[in-house]
Amino acid sequence: MTATASASFPAVLTVLVLVPAVGALVLAAMPRARSDLLKPVALLASVLPAALAVWLLSTFDAGAAGLFQFSDRYTWIEGLGVSWHVGVDGLSLFLVVMTALMFPLAIVGVDPEHSPKPYYAWLLILETGCLGTFVALDLIMFFVFFEIVLVPMYFLIGGWGHGRRAYAATKFFLFTMFGSAIMLVAIVALAFLHASASGGGVSFDLIGIAENQVLATNTARWLFLAFALAFAVKVPLFPVHTWLPDAHTNAPTAGSVILAAVMLKLGTYGLVRFGLYLFPEASVYFAPLMVTLGVIGIIYGAIAAAMQRDLKRLVAYSSVAHLGFIVIGTFALNTEGLTGGVLQMVNHGVSTGALFLLVGMIYERRHTREISDLGGLQKPAPVMAAVFTVVMLSSVGLPGLNGFVGELLVLLGAFNAHRWWAVVAAAGVILAAVYLLWAYQRVFHGPASGANAEMPDMRWREGLVMVPFLAAIVFMGVYPKPVIDRVEPAVDAIIAHVEDNVAGFAEPAADVQPPVSLDDLVKSTGYDDHGTEGQSSREDGGAGHDGGGG
């Protein structure tokens, strides 16, 4: 399977990762006189990986989604045992695809306010960093990409941001670097301890270390904590989330989109790949702690979001809540929860990415994000209002849209594992409806006066950028089966890995067979196809109608 895929296009993942970086170099070398070519070149350098990612998606062997496909391995630093080892499985496939699609959309959708050349170059370097992190199967290679993304994002926030941009950029850089600094020590310690315990040479190969669990229980737990700290900062989990609202609020629109859609997933993806997979026993041991932090994040993020006066800050805090769902899904340690968590990673990327784009459009027109300064925007901008409605409802988790599938699975899994936490987390769904609907009401409903009444609606280009988001939101809401089919084998493999390596651990399940299982859900969503689609189009129509009426 791997062989055939590789034979038709060798080193596809390596090319995928490196193309944006090459694009950045080309941009840097372009003469000042041809600044009209900057955007096309940047677009080309980001569309190529997108095309490759779609090709990956189509050739990916769903039956073997639990295995790493399109693998590719070279020696990198021989003396230190570091190699360039890439591959995707069902866990990372959709994250890679989402990342590769998100960047061209961000480049098309938003133009920088000034200095386009370094702006596009930093964006492309950021894309290489994000893609590299998702496909890396070597611990040091993973770390290197995980860390390098800080630099372009630092410059994007600091150079093209608003408000206290230097402060936000520096805070972002130092918080994340602190977490990963300790992780580097843990990675090195893991490699050396593993080598001495298993009697082999020092190697940073993820699969080799994960499949051969030889560390003492206590050691593994300490190392897990060090890894978890780095990922907790990146996710971000309560109480190390404080960099996120500042970074999001002050970042330029494209920066916020990428930060929310892609970079936060580096943390949650890390928790699965370098938490569960590397340290199964420690993950089981610390699962209650992680679930608790996730639930705190859900409730805290939701309450904080409801209190915000700045629309962008509100969306930023909603991310804290959504990411909490992913974490409790992951540490429910059962198929439903983890599948839901992985789905939510993609869903949150799509919905929150779209929300930040929309907020960016409003800011560009009105030069304010204060909710109290906005109002009645539905009348001058009905299309934008309609799109905002769909995206917001997807973020709320309305059945028939993508957010619902993921959240339901997460809650299902969490219910089987930690019943009362699931009950508390479910309250977060309601709170999400409260703060988002309330914000929508304040911004789009009511009378429009002054500059609000003059606000132009979406332009064609902006509308076209939103189309893929809406398509993904509806498609994954009504027919998630193709996605789940590819994610689930990988999730099963991870859960089986945990069961194999932890004595006395079995996938948490309710005392009685839960009334709904994953299979039922897949069937039922397929069955519900028409009904839910109708519902979502009604929402569309309703918003549009209201706008037209005004």
Add this chain to the structure above:
Amino acid sequence: MGSVLAQLEPVVTPAVDWAGLLPVLLPAAGALVLLMVRSLVPSRLLPAGLDALWTFAVAAAGFVAVVVLWQRDGEVTAFGDQLVMDGLALFTAAVVFGSVALAAPTLPRYCERVGIDSAELCVLTLLAAAGAVVMAGAADLIVLFLGLETMSIAAYVMAALNLRRLESLEAGLKYFVLGAFSTAFLLYGIALVYGATGTTSLDGIAGYLDTFLVLRDGMLLAGLAMLLVGLGFKVAAVPFHAWAPDVYVGAPTPVTALMASAVKAAGFAALIRVFVDALGVRADDWQPVVFALACATLAVGSVLAAVQSDAKRILAYSSISHAGFILVGVQAASDSGVAAVLFYLAAYAVIAVGSFTVVAVLSGRTDDRTGLAALAGLGSRKPALALGLTILLLAQAGVPFTSGFVAKFSVISAAVEARSYWLAIVAMVSAVVAAFAYLRVVVAMYFGDPGTDGSDADDASPAMGLGAASVIVVAVLFTVAAGIVPGLLESLSSTAAGL
């Protein structure tokens, strides 16, 4: 006639492998030749920039000699095994020559602008380089002392060369007084170790300690402590660092670059020779002390770097924090630790010379326009220069795809391998603190408001000159290349460490 000659006994002279000594002889001879020429020939007959060109040529020749010697099998020993050109010595010599060659091209324009006589500076630089190589190749404590003094005395004078600037004179005096003080410690340490082991030869000391168990080891331990103080001063380890910030800031900027690169490399080579090689048997005695020194150096260096408001002072304190990182490798007391130290020295030498060259370019006529305010708006005024400094600063912070990351990664590996987990954690956390200092410089360059004072318009954007420009380009390219493909440098440092 032929038969008469054949009957004569050939005069027996000690066999000296002159070719093997080229790394020492070249800079020493080069310094003397330059001194003679400049003393005897009137300046107007000599082309401008000759001093710097000569320095560069001598350093390059020294580098070539090192490369040739590296290819030879077997190490060169000379003068009754008192000087040895082994892997460690050659690698350090390469770092020293590389630093001098990188620092030289900046000199002509810099000296002209600031008003320093470049002949003196170049002669002293070459003498210091000769001393540094002797230090790196010393197989005997006395020779080590000789090399150290040759290097240090040249460095004291170099620090004070900017006669128009009071801080420079202060730096020279401070460096000299404190340096002499620390030298006394070193000498006393040598005497005590000699008293305890009966030899000053490093091999002899190692052999003695290997063979005999020293029961009443008070004298040995006292000597060891004194040696650590003396050498700790040279590498600016906390708490023997007090001289470093003022001297780094006061000295002419290219001299500061050399102090952070060549002088530091020689100091660490000596530290490795004495502690890891000669006193390796007693590692249990000195490792805890070096552990504490490393922690203190890392913490103090990075925290104080973060609160400075002058770019040159930030780099000075960060240089202290880098010394802490290198001590982490020394503390491991293993071959991989030594390899990591050498990699770090090579990577940091290039980064340091590159960064200080940028500062030298910007420092203006008086060589003191180095405040963060002077950097404001550099990102838009001189994007290429700002980008170069940014890459070098990110490398100092240990960002991936730069040599700085691989350097930190290898010292951390060595520390973890030696089970010094807490030291590794302290090192990485202080790297984050130090990163804040570098980010302040970056913020000033890119996100700060450009200064509006028109009075210093000339100074605000001085002509860089081809020499400095090429130095910065080479430093950046090396830093990035060694970060992306570190294999070659890594295998060289491993070989030098005997791995």
